[in-house]
Amino acid sequence: MSFGEPEGYDGDARPRPLGRRGASQAVAAAVCLVLGLGLISGAVTGSWLVGDSGAEGSPSSFAAAGSLWHSVPVDQLFPPTVQGRGAGPGGADRTWTRIAVAPDSGCKDAFDPLLRKALAPVGCERLLRATYTDATESYVTTVGLLFTTADAPGMTALANRFRKERLDRRSDLMPLPYAAKGTPAAGFGAPQRASWTVSVLTEAPVVVYAVSGWADGRIVDDPQPAGDAVEADATTAAAQAGLGNEAQGLADRVERDFRRNVRSASEQPS
Numbered sequence: 001m002s003f004g005e006p007e008g009y010d011g012d013a014r015p016r017p018l019g020r021r022g023a024s025q026a027v028a029a030a031v032c033l034v035l036g037l038g039l040i041s042g043a044v045t046g047s048w049l050v051g052d053s054g055a056e057g058s059p060s061s062f063a064a065a066g067s068l069w070h071s072v073p074v075d076q077l078f079p080p081t082v083q084g085r086g087a088g089p090g091g092a093d094r095t096w097t098r099i100a101v102a103p104d105s106g107c108k109d110a111f112d113p114l115l116r117k118a119l120a121p122v123g124c125e126r127l128l129r130a131t132y133t134d135a136t137e138s139y140v141t142t143v144g145l146l147f148t149t150a151d152a153p154g155m156t157a158l159a160n161r162f163r164k165e166r167l168d169r170r171s172d173l174m175p176l177p178y179a180a181k182g183t184p185a186a187g188f189g190a191p192q193r194a195s196w197t198v199s200v201l202t203e204a205p206v207v208v209y210a211v212s213g214w215a216d217g218r219i220v221d222d223p224q225p226a227g228d229a230v231e232a233d234a235t236t237a238a239a240q241a242g243l244g245n246e247a248q249g250l251a252d253r254v255e256r257d258f259r260r261n262v263r264s265a266s267e268q269p270s
């Protein structure tokens with residue numbers, strides 16, 4: 001037994017085989033395919049330029065990113081003032097002011113033991129940190145740039161592990177804040193951590209993180225990852241206060257500035 005081609009109907013309601021196309025249809029389909037492939041490849045090529053964290057960077061930009069800790073002024077990595085349009089709860093604007101910059105250092109004693117173990121596969125070249133406060137000095141947020149010794153496959157492997165195992169959601173893997181004496185962050189220690197975010201880049205040997213808390217030094221019993229705290233139905237104290245927005249918003253903008261610095265460094269003639 002054999003089956004014929006399925007039939008459809010043309011503009012005059014006459015039956016026609018669905019499997020047959022006119023020459024014009026075939027040409028149109030081919031053109032669409034070429035255009036589609038061009039758009040896809042263009043999107044992949046341009047994703048680093050617009051700041052998509054999942055994009056694969058070129059070898060030159062990856063290498064340039066790894067050297068920025070000693071070649072770019074601190075004011076470019078951690079600007080004295082950071083504008084966060086739409087970064088607050090409900091799309092409110094935020095302005096963060098830098099109140100302390102930690103001396104660049106290694107990673108010894110910079111992370112809790114479990115987070116240090118999770119990050120160990122990519123190594124530690126240098127750690128840069130700065131602490132900011134909001135316009136009302138009600139909240140404090142430490143943002144960090146961990147420059148690793150890993151290659152691109154190593155960063156991709158760590159990013160995949162963080163995503164699959166949801167390590168960025170575990171409260172026992174929160175980053176530590178940087179508290180500076182004589183600032184609103186003087187009492188910002190481990191017990192004061194309220195919300196946090198950790199982003200493992202795959203196109204640069206860098207891990208970006210931020211951790212936020214109240215400036216009055218209150219202890220937090222129920223910290224919540226920023227990704228959950230920014231949800232509309234989140235009801236924890238950290239979420240209601242907008243501390244998830246503080247951590248996520250500041251980390252996002254420092255990461256964007258970092259990408260611009262990488263692009264500028266990789267475009268400079270060697």
